Amino acid sequence: MAEAHQAVGFQFTVRPDGVDVKLSQEVIKNIYLSGVTAWEKRAIQFKNGILTGVYPASPSSWLIVVITMMSSLYICIDPSLGMIDTIKDNLPHSLISYPNTDKAVLSAILFATGLWLFLIYLLRYTLKALLSYHGWIFESHGKMSTSTKVWLSLVKMFSGRRPLLYSFQASLPRLPVPSVDDTIHRYLESVRPLLDSEQYNQMEILATDFKNSKAAQLQRYLILKSWWGTNYVSDWWEEYIYLRGRSPIMVNSNFYIMDLLYLTPTHRQAARAGNVVHAMLKYRRKLERGELAPLRALGTVPMCSTQMERIFNTTRIPGIETDTVQHLTDRKHLVVYHKGRFFQVWLYTGGRHLLPSELETQFQRILNDTSEPQLAELKLAALTAGNRVPWARARVKYFSQGGNKVSLDAIESAAFFLTLDDEPQGYDPANTKSLDSYAKSLLHGKCYDRWFDKSFTLISYPNGKMGVNAEHSWADAPIVGHMWEYVLATDCFHLGYTEEGHCKGDVNKGLPHPTRLQWQIPKEVQQNVIETSYLSAKQIADDVDFHGYLFTEFGKGLIKKCRSSPDAFIQLALQLAQFRDQGVFCLTYESSMTRMFRDGRTETVRSCTSEAVAFVRAMEDAGATRSHCRLALFRKAADKHQHMYRLAMTGSGIDRHLFCLYIVSKYLGVDSPFLKKVLSEPWKLSTSQTPQQQLNLVDINKFPKYVGAGGGFGPVADDGYGVSYIIVGENLITFHISSKFSSPDTDSCQFGQHIRKAMLDIQALFKPENDKKTVEHTEHVQRENGKKHI
Template identity: 50%
Template sequence: MAEAHQAVAFSFAITHEGWNVDYDREVLNLVWQSGVRSWKKRLARIKAGIRNGAYPAHLESLWVVMILVTLMHYASKSVPFDLVNTCMKVMPSDGSFWHFISCIIVSITFWIFICMLMRYSLKGLLIYKGWMYESRGSGSKTSLSTKVWFVLVKVFKRWNNPGLYSFQSSIPRLPLPSVHDTMTRWLRSVRPLMDDAMYDKVTREAEEFENGIGKKLQWYLILKSWWSTNYVSDWWEEYVYLRGRSPLMVNSNFYGVDAIFTHPTKNQAARAASVCHLLLQFRRSIDRQELEPIMVQGLIPLCSWQYERTFNTARVPGVETDKIVHYKDSKHIVVIHKGCYYKMPIYHKGRLLKPCELQYQFEQILQSKSSPVHGEEFLASLTAWDRTKWAHAREKFFSRGVNKTSLFLIESAAFVVSLDDEPFEFDLSQPEKLDNFGRHLLHGKGCDRWFDKSFTLCIATNGRIGFNAEHTWGDAAVMSHIWETLVVDEGQPERYDENGNTPGQIEQIPPAATRLSWSFNDDSLLKTIDQAYDDSQKVINDVDLRILVHDAYGKGFMKTCRCSPDAFIQMALQLAYYRDYGKFSLTYEASMTRLYREGRTETVRPCTIESAAWVKAMQNSEVTATERVRLLGEACKRHQQGYQDAMCGRGVDRHLFCLYVVSKYLEVDSPFLKEILSEPWRLSTSQTPHGQTPKMDLKKNPNFISAGGGFGPVSSDGYGVSYIIAGEDLIFFHISSIKSCKATDSERFSQQICRALADMKILFEQYKLEQKKSVTNGTSH
């Protein structure tokens, strides 16, 4: 093995004839190259850190300040506040050298002051969120204050090209709403779910909470908001994710699908090599902070904190709570193929392997005749198991020996690649193929995805790809950004030759992938793995996933209706759910809060008073199309405001969650908080973002769009719905539910969504006819 080879690369012997030194030049050269690479990475990080510390000022501006201060001093011009001469008073002598040193010290002081002034000025500008609530587009009016704000932010944006973390110190903290505002918004959101008697009851309880224990809990939250970077994020990660004991598979992890309208190669090894190479380049751009942060409207930065843990990261199980372990660097990936695990080096002689060299390694794995040892094939089922059971098994069977070493290699890998032994297929005429595509990625076989890793890259036999991602380290928007960049870069013609292979020539045979060693001699370990596998199959067999391709119309038609596409779809989901379930239910829509530092998500509550009124009007044949359109407009407007509030830190659910955490710490019982936080989200929805970077231009490359991704149902008697607006005439819906629940059916709900969207199109057609008829009647009179 390479490790053993390096251990004896240098040796010496002492005899009666003297001493002799023996060394392996090749291995020592590898050690040298590895050290050089590490130091290069350290220096790049130091340089990026200095650059980010100075941002939005230029590093080069320091030399300008030094030259100006020095010239002014030697020209007998007084430097502001006469700082150079003041500094000279503490110097050892009055020589020219010490005058020069004083100029340097004063220059650095001035420069740091300028940097801090610019940084806090930018931070003050980014606190302003008035732009979010002002309508945009033709005919809309922008206030003078927002126009001035836009100009000032553009000045800072153009002053210096930002790196990935350049804005971090300028991004403001998440604001803490008042208890009164949160109670007001919460009461409004639950009104359509309750009758008058129940609503009167919860109104009284909300008032009692606000005027009672709520004040005490809020005071502690105020202290936390002053002290911490983000008053939500650390508790959200710990209590929502890490303390969760349910299996990650289906219940927490999410998946993403290939760009299904393009198929660059059917060669499994070539596709794996090309995609892995692009992912490793993306990792390098994160490490060197060369990746430009996501900018809303190309101007307002989003927090980039989540990118740090994208690679080299694993969620490690614990008895009561898990933990996220992130490694600063990793020189290998782990490949799963036919139940066998391989450690695959990704560097050789100090450089990243080329795609053709990676392809050579993958081909060696695919051609291997190795078969898994007894227990190895179902090993990954442990990561799909109950977290406490997996923690006990880890401590008992994987805390020593080869099992500990191999587990460490998996968890410290850059990421995991699964070379599947089945194809991922897509055919518009056979929707069940896309459903199976999604199932492969959501759960696979229950034993061929390492669900603890930040993500597992899945490569099918026909070259189709997808991923399964763990949710604790980051949100879907970050993986969507990576996936979007990958799809666009891989779509370039030079990525594959005419035979579907990666281009280029292998300069030197890369190091071969090596099998990970396991010890399964303990019968109780084998029984544990079998039990984990059996439990994973129960979860898999009970999940119902349907991927709906809606191509009747898309964003193009919605724009003609003067509705936000997201609000339009959310109203369609409300109508579909009401028809399917017979009543309204608490609805979850994820919204990001990355306009604030370390922001993650907030809940938009699409089921509103206005949306309920519109749905009931759609069910009432006596209501005119004109009235229905008016109600729909009000519902969409209310939804848009709710989304804006959530993005601007004025949501409901994260504040209530943190108040509840404080109450648990203080051991104060709050039946009100406990009750409202235990309400199930029977309709959990999320829009998959795309077009986050200028690279994704669907007008030029319409086939680059991914089919989005999905997740399992949040409630056992509800639906999980993820959707992506894939173009002017295409929407993908990923609908999940539990088969054992008689109240839900993913296929039935997909039909209700199609029916709702069709009825909404008919509605606007009727509305136009009514408007035309009204104009004609008015003219005749």
Template identity: 60%
Template structure:
């Protein structure tokens, strides 16, 4: 056992002559280097905390303030207006010796203390000013190309108070808190969103319930929310995480987890171990940048909250019988790897340094060359994470709380992330590229139901033909956060790390690397029965998922912008039109919008089905003229953009109603209005995953390196889930999900309806081309008139 020998730092034996002590210098050196790396990380974290803590000032500005105060004192002026003298009076008498030296020392110390207090006061003032400036969102509601003087002045002030060279978390202390909307405003906007989906009698009844709630219980519940908003950083996020995610007792797989795909047309290498080597190394590079806070804050005219980034790595969701919990470790030097039913611990650091891609490739190849079979119950163990949460929590407590099983489970849960090496080949390939692309999506979403550890923050999946992908747990971070990681990993893998001509990772291999460690299990028959039951639940859920990935390459953002319409509004109205044609009715529609303009903000709902969009669709399907349809479309698009901006700036409906409902439950109060609103079904759930790091891609010189985005499962049993990503100027990728068990839904048919809707809208809005024959006649008449 080579790895066991490497783990022993010293050996000793007792002999008649005494104790014979043998030290392993190499093992001790590994311990030293590992500890040195840990201390370097602590120092870096401490330094970053200091820099972030004084932002928007810099630590060096303290010295400037001290020198400035001392300089003014030597000119015999008192900038402190007597405060330095007051401080000097209260200093303890620690100096002895010459009287003049004694006085000078006390004066200098008093001046330094005053300078420090002044410096902290300036930081507090600057941060308060920046927080007030970031609370202004009027810039979002101004027409494109028309900037008011107020916004111009605001932008200049933001630049002045924003400081220079911010770290990832530099703006966190300056971000405003999410405001609590007025109850009457939320009720009014809710009724407005519900109007196109209700008959006159239903709407009148709901209006009565809403007005009754607003005038009675609503104000009482609102008082508690305002109290929480004053005390907490965000009045929504902790409750949203707990009650929407962690208290859910159904499977995470399909219902909660989501996935991200590889490049659509390119697989950089067909060698599985090599692709894993570069991918894992790129993940480590991102984590190092994250730990050092070298990742630039996302700026959308104003900075966005980065709080979700903290738990991307070294995080696991732990099952509980009533509620799950998220556990995050400060560091982890290894990943857990699954291959052919076996689990391995793969160390990613050696001698205090990160393994190179070539070294990781070698280690992965060692795992793949290991021919040992899985022990009974090991192969399908991860099905426990794919099934219902209560059976998993009970099994974890009963069979994994001690002994070898606990040690192996701890190894998986404390890993930086999880890696699955699949024997399948996936991607857009072969004689059926469209069908294979759909199967690729399903594989990333749920796999075989036992080859992904769905509790880990994310699982990197690497297939036999070199294709890869990502499966992510939703409670700790939303899709744009993980998409940011995955964009970096994909582009770093292909454009920076690269491969040799043979397809292997670049670099050399250290000969002293210990092989990966096989995790050991002792899974009793009763536990194996629990695993099989969880697998049966998960398999039924996976088999029911109908998935379709639709790359649209005929047009994209460029064509939409020529119509002078927001691409997101354009696609959302197209989805409404497609759903109406598909189902013959309108549906309550969920579109995810972020609230990261505020501290610890996550998401809000844009109710995309509006009276304006319904009026447009009825007019279009009813055969109204182009002029009427265009006018109604632009009204609907403007309404959608307004709702999206309201959601981003804290004026959404659903998170406020959700929190009001929770408070009512805490108080033991029943509200027919809130109960009915919270029980509504989202039959059309949509989300855009924007491409965030456009500078990493080169769609002009390397159009084949096109990211495909990612998707999620259907929210309702009789509904659709639609994720879309706009790629460059000429491509839109759609990920459409529903369930086979619902006879009214079909992902492929809905995909065709969406594409047809997009084409019809483009035709409607595109400028009409002049008739060549008419233009020639007009030119002929003009020539005759000139003569």
């Protein structure tokens, strides 16, 4: 036992002449180093708190202002316009005996401090006003107006230098509440292509009635909330969309992210896990100290970093009516699952992180452990995969005291959860189903070998591949993707491996062994709760039809040559594929971020527009439409999609506003048939783009094999598709397609083929145009060469 091993460091013997105490110097040294590290961390956090609190100014600027005020006293100039004298006259009576010179100095310091604080707020609110301007985002790609150039210059001027991760938080604008008229107008426009005339007229009547009767009252409450809170959407979105859901979060909510697509740095499972965990600890240290650079659009416009606070040490705690998100600080251990056993592994020794080689040693010890699972331990994590209410009740009844509570606390307070899987996964070019199996393993595994309540579960495979399963309530995919990019780059380019595939560094065999978590679980819990949760989760997992598809015919490079947005190109291809697959159009969800606003999360882009429908119908009407007409319709639909996406990013989306109006109506007991109808509409096609190259740590042009495969999520509708895609470099796009086997109308593999054909068919529209440009370019080169020859 590790406890027994550590106890050797302190021994005492009682003798007739007294007590003989022996202290281990090694233990004392470790205690000392641990304390020094803790105080260093507090000092750095305190310093960064000050730097962030006064940003975009700096603490040194206070000294400059004070010196300026003090200098004015000696040259008999009063820049305070008499305020320093006023302060001096109103100093406390206890200072009356002080000389006038001292009181003048004190008054000058007080005035300078007040002036300094005023200037900080002035700079901050000036920057907030500048960041509230979003006209730049609606300009054509590659073209920047003079006003936007001036605006960018001002933003750079007021943004300060060397910002920390959270420096811009106080300067970010609040998410605006759109007008009801605009939202309803855009909503009716979005459903027009999906409804026949009679259905549309009925919806228009409901919308008009809502606008003329109940909307104004609900809108007033929303505006009040937007003034009072930092974001009028995000807290309700987290609570009502995620935490109040009582169905299983596995597949229905959690998402996954894959490893590098083509490369595996080492095939030793313990070594790869050691490097990756160490890289995560380095990332966590930077995160806690605020040393990561804030993300910025155009390299200038800052994004909100709030979601990043809860990457580590976070767990979703089940409740009867609603779950809660528990976030702790400075957790020094993780919990590892392997073949039905739970192990606690300490991440620090002597006040420092365990080195990769030390972590490899610990994980290899777990892999070598041949002990059997305790009673009910094998499938214990299935509790987090099943319905939330049985798990919440079992947690209170059986895991709130004794050894079970200690072990559960160890899991829920861990930095994160690690599964050492026993079945290899990963992309295999020779196996067309390899990505499908890999995705299902990451999304649900065996339904009992991931702790789905943790902020994320890191999954390590015997062949060296890795992956992440993430809980969705605390943050969105770009946040986990940001961490994963840092981890993969650090693993491959900074930490590295020996020729034998082990982690670099000396092996420390003196570390205490990982400790088994102890459980005392009654048989009735195993039979009535754990097994029921497992069977429920397994039914969901077995129904997931996943297909991973690599589109290699072309990528972002060719699409940009067609003068089209890659995202709009893919979204229109998805509309064409959907129509060919189902024969009808459907309500389509595409997520966009709203992180240019404080505490922003996501908004919905309704990608199935009237313009998209017209383009798809033209593509399917072979006899009536010429190629150039189709191309014109494509450009019109792509421009419309881009405009909708930009509206969503700038706070003028439809769905979050309607969602919040609905929540207010439920609080007030106001019945609204219109809002009920809107919120009950199914999203049969749910799409999302996985961002990459957020950190630009790896030049994928120089290292084309060091690219990630992206990630995905489960189907949103029982008879629909979930599609996640990642635009990888210039020549590759990966698609992660999910549906349900139980639906006779969906087939993920078939949908992947529809996507491929749609992409090629759209690209073919540009061939005559591109061929003409190629000929013109060739003729131009020939003419230039002829001139040089002459």
